[in-house]
Amino acid sequence: MDKIIVKGGSTRLQGEVTIEGAKNAVLPLLAATILPSKGQTILHNVPILSDVFTMNNVVRGLDVQVSFDQDHNMVTVDATGDLLDEAPYEYVSQMRASIVVLGPILARNGHAKVSMPGGCTIGSRPIDLHLKGLEALGAKISQVGGDITATTDGLQGANIYMDFPSVGATQNLMMAATLAQGTTIIENAAREPEIVDLAILLNKMGSDIRGAGTETLIINGVDKLHGAEHDVVQDRIEAGTFMVAAAMTSGDVLIKSAIWEHNRPLISKLQEMGVEVTEESDGIRIKSDVNRLKPVTVKTLPHPGFPTDMQAQFTALMTVVNGESTMIETVFENRFQHLEEMRRMGLHSEILRDTALIRGGQPLQGAQVMSTDLRASAALILIGMVADGTTSVGELSHLDRGYYKFHEKLAALGADIKRING
Numbered sequence: 001m002d003k004i005i006v007k008g009g010s011t012r013l014q015g016e017v018t019i020e021g022a023k024n025a026v027l028p029l030l031a032a033t034i035l036p037s038k039g040q041t042i043l044h045n046v047p048i049l050s051d052v053f054t055m056n057n058v059v060r061g062l063d064v065q066v067s068f069d070q071d072h073n074m075v076t077v078d079a080t081g082d083l084l085d086e087a088p089y090e091y092v093s094q095m096r097a098s099i100v101v102l103g104p105i106l107a108r109n110g111h112a113k114v115s116m117p118g119g120c121t122i123g124s125r126p127i128d129l130h131l132k133g134l135e136a137l138g139a140k141i142s143q144v145g146g147d148i149t150a151t152t153d154g155l156q157g158a159n160i161y162m163d164f165p166s167v168g169a170t171q172n173l174m175m176a177a178t179l180a181q182g183t184t185i186i187e188n189a190a191r192e193p194e195i196v197d198l199a200i201l202l203n204k205m206g207s208d209i210r211g212a213g214t215e216t217l218i219i220n221g222v223d224k225l226h227g228a229e230h231d232v233v234q235d236r237i238e239a240g241t242f243m244v245a246a247a248m249t250s251g252d253v254l255i256k257s258a259i260w261e262h263n264r265p266l267i268s269k270l271q272e273m274g275v276e277v278t279e280e281s282d283g284i285r286i287k288s289d290v291n292r293l294k295p296v297t298v299k300t301l302p303h304p305g306f307p308t309d310m311q312a313q314f315t316a317l318m319t320v321v322n323g324e325s326t327m328i329e330t331v332f333e334n335r336f337q338h339l340e341e342m343r344r345m346g347l348h349s350e351i352l353r354d355t356a357l358i359r360g361g362q363p364l365q366g367a368q369v370m371s372t373d374l375r376a377s378a379a380l381i382l383i384g385m386v387a388d389g390t391t392s393v394g395e396l397s398h399l400d401r402g403y404y405k406f407h408e409k410l411a412a413l414g415a416d417i418k419r420i421n422g
Contacts, residue, residue: 006384039227061088103176157182
């Protein structure tokens with residue numbers, strides 16, 4: 001089993017780092033490649049991540065031709081043949097994001113069967129909003145033995161109000177509505193950059209979607225979609241992780257290709273803390289002096305609020321800032337599991353329901369810790385860089401879901417870090 005070994009203490013990150021295409025964008029984009037009945041779809045800037053391989057296999061399991069050119073970060077998909085209507089349990093069970101194939105399969109075939117999805121244990125993340133929305137579009141839904149079956153004689157446009165701006169549900173309903181008859185209006189829709197990226201691809205395929213990035217989506221259904229070519233948007237969470245890494249090591253790092261607007265909530269909190277953040281022509285530069293940073297209060301919210309996917313990493317930053325910082329997690333109920341592992345490294349914290357009080361500036365020591373989820377794995381590595389002694393981080397299957405060569409990128413910036421087997 002692989003482990004990452006970090007020697008911390010006086011690490012100061014300096015240099016440049018280039019981020020990959022967004023994991024959270026490419027997975028629904030791959031699901032969208034199911035929709036075209038004519039032509040190939042080519043995705044560029046595809047990150048080489050275990051979740052991408054899993055989603056490729058989910059799509060491939062529908063009797064769709066999928067090829068992944070890793071040398072050029074390009075996936076080519078041909079879904080023009082007859083499509084199977086049952087997503088393979090072997091792969092769907094590995095990843096929650098795979099539920100987004102339900103809408104595209106149903107739209108193409110009129111029938112879809114998908115197992116209840118698996119993935120990180122950071123919260124219940126119910127799929128009720130997905131199913132409620134599909135029912136509004138005219139689907140009949142049944143759940144038997146862990147499988148979801150949806151059938152329709154033809155999806156019809158509808159007005160859908162979402163009780164919560166779920167990213168996955170918004171994506172599923174967007175894709176299903178592209179081939180529905182009439183107009184679909186989704187209110188209180190998710191507004192993340194990944195929603196906008198999906199809408200761009202779908203419109204390239206011939207759909208008619210307006211309002212992406214706002215709380216109201218208007219989708220005029222079309223009869224058929226065709227293949228298209230698209231560059232996956234850059235990963236704002238990977239960019240944010242390196243921003244935090246630079247900030248907590250008193251670093252000076254240029255995060256190349258990072259998009260200011262996509263990272264605005266994080267940038268605002270970094271600046272409030274005292275970190276120098278500068279937009280440059282080819283990315284975002286972070287300069288920091290940990291001794292001058294101030295404690296802050298952060299509350300995770302759906303976009304454009306502070307992203308829950310940056311909560312663990314920002315909590316790691318709070319550990320090196322003198323004083324008491326506050327992290328409030330409103331999106332996922334189980335997303336403080338990493339604090340137990342951080343306590344093994346000397347973290348002083350207290351959890352009160354959805355709020356963690358972080359008493360920063362205390363001595364941190366290297367320890368043997370285990371990742372509890374994708375973002376927690378990165379956070380533990382970041383603390384390892386500033387803790388005295390050596391830290392060993394295990395359960396790297398989580399890390400590999402969302403970060404490509406994370407340890408190599410940190411090493412290139414000056415971290416004393418390596419990945420070993422055993």
